[in-house]
Amino acid sequence: ARGAGGPRYRAPSHRFKGKPSYSFRGLAKVIDIIHDPGRTAPLAKILTENGLERMIIPAEGVKVGDKISLGEAQANIGNILPLSSAPKGAFVFAIEIHPGSGPKLCKSAGTKAIVVGQEENKVILQMPSTKFKDFNPNCLATIGVPAGGGRGDKPFLKAGQNFYKARARNKLCPRSSAVKMNPVDHPFGGHTKPGTPKTISRWA
16 A cells, blocks of 8 residues: 555655666765665765766665676676676665666665575575575675665664654554553553453444
């Protein structure tokens, strides 16, 4: 129901910072790393050699001031390469589904695919689900693991924090059951069961 539904479900996309893309070539410099409420991983602002600003999902370990290369380059952490140039056994993320589609798969913090094999007309990746998937060798992907992978290590502890996390993307957070509330908060509160039915029959 998220999207163009009612206000309870409408995604607050005006707060989202932008969309990662591979629409540059050559070297680029990381000028800022920002939080995006619309995703679990951060976003890196990069400045290309042509003076254009672009957004990418940074790899774990990339920092402000680092240089990132897109195209035929070394398989260093953070560089963006065609899958045919990624070494066997390397971790990759932000993978294109077909050449030119832009980053589509494995964009959440801490997720990654593994390069399993390379053939003449396809590259085989093991996805986070452990399934194997074939890709065009010209599809671009970033070497490494998306930043922010430790987000699941710290528990939320409070239901309120989980509520605000869900609200940032207009996901419906589970509400407290009425029978779990205090008597001042709800007619069902204070007991394990209301005792007598409080609702009206549909056919009444």
